[in-house]
Amino acid sequence: MARFLLMTFLGLTGAALVHLAIVLMLPRLSENDVWRQIETETAPYRALRLDSQSDRLAMAKSLDPMFAEFVCRYDLAEGMFTITNDTNADFWSVAIFDDHGRIVFASNDRISPSRRIRLGVAMPSQIRAIQQDPRDELRGSIVAESRRSEGFAIVRLFRPDPSWEQVVRNFIAQTQCAPVPV
Numbered sequence: 001m002a003r004f005l006l007m008t009f010l011g012l013t014g015a016a017l018v019h020l021a022i023v024l025m026l027p028r029l030s031e032n033d034v035w036r037q038i039e040t041e042t043a044p045y046r047a048l049r050l051d052s053q054s055d056r057l058a059m060a061k062s063l064d065p066m067f068a069e070f071v072c073r074y075d076l077a078e079g080m081f082t083i084t085n086d087t088n089a090d091f092w093s094v095a096i097f098d099d100h101g102r103i104v105f106a107s108n109d110r111i112s113p114s115r116r117i118r119l120g121v122a123m124p125s126q127i128r129a130i131q132q133d134p135r136d137e138l139r140g141s142i143v144a145e146s147r148r149s150e151g152f153a154i155v156r157l158f159r160p161d162p163s164w165e166q167v168v169r170n171f172i173a174q175t176q177c178a179p180v181p182v
Helices: 002-029 034-041 124-132 162-174
Strands: 067-075 080-085 092-098 103-108 117-122 142-145 150-158 176-180
Touching: 034 067, 034 150, 067 080, 067 162, 067 176, 080 150, 092 117, 103 117, 103 142, 117 124, 117 150, 124 142, 150 162
Parallel strands: 117 142
Antiparallel strands: 067 150, 080 117, 080 176, 092 103, 092 150
């Protein structure tokens, strides 16, 4: 009886370890994750809506009707990535992700000094170059460090009802996602 219980315990433990390994490896082995969809559907430095106003990128689509969302893809091989917008919105948040879907940095209008989006993302070597030679166009910007050269930014805007759609469109049109040569 003891041998039977030991074999049952070992079998269940082995099965649990195999299942855990599969769950942990799945994001790395998946070929249709959010990054792959963003990479195929968007050009770098172009805003693409993710909310109910768009039928593209179903995997990344927002389920919250109170927020409008859009994504900008970047490649740090072209220089430092900046995302800026000098208009005011009732609430905005921005999250920077690398190409593995890991969050690099997040901010919102409540913690931004000017309540405007002024954010940069750079590799460590690019940050050192910027520190040695400061640029006027980056003055007042928060610069986040990324160890990976590709990624995307997701911006969320509070939209209490559909009548705010024009405010959202204006905000998206005035948001600039661009590389800054370093």
